[in-house]
Amino acid sequence: MSIFTDYKKExxxxxxxxxxxxxxxxxxxxxxxxxxxxxxxxPRTIKMAEEVRxxxxxxxxxxxxxxxxxxxxxxxxxxxxxxxxxxxxxxNIIRGLVGSGKLIVKGKSMTGEEIELREHLEELGxxxxxxxxxxxxxxxxxxxxxxxLSPAIHVPKEDVTKLFSKITGQELxxxxxxxxxxxxxxLLRDKYFRADIGMxxxxxxxxxxxxxxxxxxEGNIRLATGAPPVHIALVGMEKLVPTLDDAYKVAExxxxxxxxxxxxxxxxxxxxxxxxxxxxxxxYGVHGPREFHVxxxxxxxxxxxxxQILRQALYCLRCGxxxxxxxxxxxxxxxxGDKYFAGIGAVWAAVISHNIEKAASMAFTCLTCGRCKIRxxxxxxxxxxxxxxxxxxxxxxxx
Ligand code: SF4
Numbered sequence: 001m002s003i004f005t006d007y008k009k010e011x012x013x014x015x016x017x018x019x020x021x022x023x024x025x026x027x028x029x030x031x032x033x034x035x036x037x038x039x040x041x042x043p044r045t046i047k048m049a050e051e052v053r054x055x056x057x058x059x060x061x062x063x064x065x066x067x068x069x070x071x072x073x074x075x076x077x078x079x080x081x082x083x084x085x086x087x088x089x090x091x092n093i094i095r096g097l098v099g100s101g102k103l104i105v106k107g108k109s110m111t112g113e114e115i116e117l118r119e120h121l122e123e124l125g126x127x128x129x130x131x132x133x134x135x136x137x138x139x140x141x142x143x144x145x146x147x148x149l150s151p152a153i154h155v156p157k158e159d160v161t162k163l164f165s166k167i168t169g170q171e172l173x174x175x176x177x178x179x180x181x182x183x184x185x186x187l188l189r190d191k192y193f194r195a196d197i198g199m200x201x202x203x204x205x206x207x208x209x210x211x212x213x214x215x216x217x218e219g220n221i222r223l224a225t226g227a228p229p230v231h232i233a234l235v236g237m238e239k240l241v242p243t244l245d246d247a248y249k250v251a252e253x254x255x256x257x258x259x260x261x262x263x264x265x266x267x268x269x270x271x272x273x274x275x276x277x278x279x280x281x282x283x284y285g286v287h288g289p290r291e292f293h294v295x296x297x298x299x300x301x302x303x304x305x306x307x308q309i310l311r312q313a314l315y316c317l318r319c320g321x322x323x324x325x326x327x328x329x330x331x332x333x334x335x336x337g338d339k340y341f342a343g344i345g346a347v348w349a350a351v352i353s354h355n356i357e358k359a360a361s362m363a364f365t366c367l368t369c370g371r372c373k374i375r376x377x378x379x380x381x382x383x384x385x386x387x388x389x390x391x392x393x394x395x396x397x398x399x
Pocket of ligand 1: 344
């Protein structure tokens, strides 16, 4: 069967899958209520989003310079920083740092998904634990994420109960989400303290100070990036902005549109842990990691930035808002996707993942209805990008 036939079958099966529809309709309802509430409470976010769009437009034109500046700042903070031109370069750097036989605790990272990081680490003989609850569920189900922020969005509680009952060998009570969360905590708790390496991505990076902003609610990132002796972060170059002040604004707009008034944790990481408490002598490696490595990955981003229409894909904050408004995503979840989802995901599939057949399938599935654009804090014109992408694919521009 061709990839198109496979895709059609996958997406039609998903559209007829009642469990996906139940899980998605619950999630969409909650997302809209929470986001509207957060925006009502902090109306300044709407104005700030306009400012952030300007920050991102400018930063995307200067990604290379910003990456170099961030590398210098991180090295000044006694971390190590690298620029990977390609996905393979990124994997080679990580391979060199990690080696094999390690226990790794990992936070959710779309950039990691993009280069299939967990699979590569496992192939090298490492034991990797996804620590985000949704990602942990997906890892245990041997599936791929179905949403950029809520990877297990398509899995209703009944299925999680079955899964965790199987893992623990104990019959967990149905309908008890608290018990499910407690089970995940128990399963993962000791791994943070036994791990050799913690891995993360970042939501935004300030080039002037080399500071990574990582937004989360579960506390898993705090533990994964704080407890092990080594922290490695993989970051797409589009996450760079010039200053700490810019980065804060990007972060605030991201979490508001990701349906949070305020997230439970915002970690700012600029280097390995240090102390000067004994005779003002600075020693690196105290309670937190003694090594901090950041890999800034290009992998097609600077090429994408050159395209007048498609470059908008790089302004994306990964708040996930558009996916909750997409009528196709509402019934198919991440089956309408590759590593990234829906209309905007088609651009990433074509230009970043070079998966043209998947990109074409997604571009022609998109209804170009524009509901995503209305919700998007960056006002990314996904229908415009999709129409352009269809033209480029038809012209054979990617072959
Ligand atoms: S395209 Fe816009 S709404 Fe969708 S994830 Fe990106 S920033 Fe959020």
